[in-house]
Amino acid sequence: MEKEKLELIIEQLRQQLCQIVKEKGLSDASVVELSQKLDIYIVQYQLKHGEEKNGEF
Template identity: 65%
Template sequence: MQLCNLAKEKGISHHSVIELSQELDNYIVQYFQQYGGRNSKAGEQSLSRSSSLPD
């Protein structure tokens, strides 16, 4: 939510938006490295739900 709000405020290509996006990417990678193999169905469901979120 923080990333979306920042992107709306500053624009999607602003350096602070890109930095926050990269930080989020790192957290996502860490999560899937730790939990991805254990409960892949839940991960797939949450990813498919996120693709249907409004802009």
């Protein structure tokens, strides 16, 4: 997946997460689920960024 697309997805998920936290609190199952989904995209982004920065992976 392209770096720019990952950045967009991460930002959209981050905004959704902030909104859900305001509505439901930190321990709600939907918050935890969305947070885990966001984590996956962040790791993908870090791996992609690492490839460009280090030329490895």
